[in-house]
Amino acid sequence: MSTQTEKKLNLKPLWIALAFVALTIITLLPNGGDLPVAGQRALAILAFAVILWVTEAVSYPVSSAMIIALVTLMLGLAPSMEDPTIELGTSDALKMALGGFSNSAVALVAAALFLAAAMQVTNLHKRLALWILSIVGTKTKAIVFGAILVSIILAFFVPSATARAGAVVPILLGMVAAFGLAKDSRLAALLVITSVQAVSIWNVGIKTAAAQNMVATNFIKEQFGVDITWGAWFLYAAPFSILMSIALFFIMITLIKPETNNIAGGKEVIKKQLHDLGPLKGPEIRLIIASVTLLFFWATESKLHPFDTTTVTIVAIAILLLPKIGVYTWKEVEPLIPWGTIIVFAVGIMLGTVLLNTQGAAWLSDAVFGSMGLDSLPLLATIALVTIFNILIHLGFASATSLASALIPVFIVLASTLVNVDQVGFVLIQQFVISFGFLLPISAPQNMLAYGTGAFTTKDFLKSGIPLTIFGYLLILLLSATYWKWIGLL
Incomplete structure (x- = not known):
């Protein structure tokens, strides 16, 4: 090695x-x-x-x-x-x-990282994960279901895929250890891969779940003047993520057979870890109130109030930093923020904007897709071809944020050349595909975090990743032909 x-x-x-x-x-x-x-x-x-x-x-x-x-x-x-x-x-x-640093999308990503740090400081995400796992029971299938459910619920409140994986993976490995199995056992592989695949699936379903979604919505707003609200994104993408989660459950329990069907000591491990956390503390209660309020404002954006996602998130972070009222101090939060992520995000947005403004993206779009004659193909065939291109390109990228920065400007230009197509919808669907980090451990940071535990091999990950990617691809085509047309996205 x-x-x-x-x-x-x-x-x-x-x-x-x-x-x-x-x-x-x-x-x-x-x-x-x-x-x-x-x-x-x-x-x-x-x-x-x-x-x-x-x-x-x-x-x-x-x-x-x-x-x-x-x-x-x-x-x-x-x-x-x-x-x-x-x-x-x-x-x-x-x-x-330096233009990317003044972009509101960068402010939202920074605020999301502060929110994820609040969960870490208070351990609320761990308590939530343990509480859900304590309810589902100790049968292996139930824990697989619980691992998916934890990833779904955390996606609403923890706007960082890596932080969500970081909360769930150690708990699952603790349960495996309690049963006397090694961390590289089949059971460990089953549970850990399930949890991180679920994280990637819900990066698609929820606008605030992943930084790359901010890249896409920012470019869409700049180029088309359309602001995709949290609720609108959820309406478009949540059905995809729900169906993918169901597929994930059956794929995992079918393809990776654990050593046991019941973790006898699992309940005690969870009970002990919950006991060690103690009763709900003041900062946790305040964070729950802030998170639920934030979720309400995100979900009702442009319906019940005029405040955009970025504004309400920044206001929430300001409150969480206040003495007595908040949950942490600047000294506590500063080392927990991956400042490099904010820089990368700002530069990604800047590079995409430069490509659009200098006509570089238009030339690249014509060079890559021009010879395919996509403008004369039926919409579904176009989506099918571009989606395959998108999935294959992702094999080389470890960061979906970087991939979105490079590809979304190209897809925007491509959409403008297509006839009788809702350009925003076309670009948004390709953004959903950019979050496909299912194939390899290197395809997403949360995968690498899980891979670093030694719980599974690349071959194990591929075993679930290939059918999951194929199902996701077919689901994109099915929803493009049905649901997304019916609700006016395409």
Whole structure:
């Protein structure tokens, strides 16, 4: 294992060099005039970013700093889009490069991370998970159902996939250990894989469950002027996630056979862990009130009040930080916030915006999809082809946020070329597919967190991931032909 790690580490300089080679080649390619110079350079930076993202040659925050520097220098020295006779200038290009940080979607992601940290500080997410598992019983099938149910309920209140997985996985492994089985047992593989697959499924179902959803809704709002509310997203996506959760249950209990059908000591383990947490404390009660209130405001956005998702979430975080009224101090929360995630998110939005504004996304969309003649195909065939492309591309990405940053601008341009299609609906459905992290442990951060426990192998994950992805693909087509048409999404 250590030899493999060393080899991987030794390849990192090679990947960085390859990223710069790709950047240079694309920048210097002859331009026939059908693409602005700024667009060509934006595509060169995208290629550079994708190589670093896929290979993880440097961490995501480090690659973000490199992308900001490249956008500032390369677009600053490129002809202006408004007046090609003059250069844009590094000062204006720097404003463009830092533009993502002023975006309201970034503020929402930051606020969501603070909310997830509140759950960690108070241990409320752990209490909720234990309480649900204590109700479902000790039969293996019941615990599989409980693991899915926990992931669903936490998705409403914990807007971080990694935090949700981090709450549930240790509890499930504790139950396995209590029964006297090793952490690499079949039972451990069954329960841990179930919980993280459920996390990915509900990244689709709930707007605030995952950062990549903020990328999509931000681009949709900027390009189409349509603000997709929390309730509207739930109406569109929740049926998909419900059906996927049912499929997950049957796939898991069929394909991974545990050593036992009943965890005899499971009830005692959960009871002990709940006892160790003690009675509900003041901060937990206040966090429950804040979370339920927040969920109410999210769900009734544009119906009962004029406040958008970002505004109410930031107000909630401000209240949670207040002395006496709140649940934590700045000193407690600061080390729990993955600040690099906020930087990556802002840079992802910026890069997508640059691709759209410099016509780089339009050129890329034409290059990738133009030869397919999608505009003459029936809508369902178009969705079928683009969805397969989306699933295959995801195999190379460890971050759905990065994938959304690269692909959503391309899908927006593609949607604008299609006839008799609701453009917003088309883009939104592809965003649902971007959250498909079912195939490999590397397909999503929550998968990697679970994989790090040693509870399962890549082969185990694929065993559930392949049928789940196939079912998800067919479900996308079925809902596109029926439900999403009926409710006016397509």
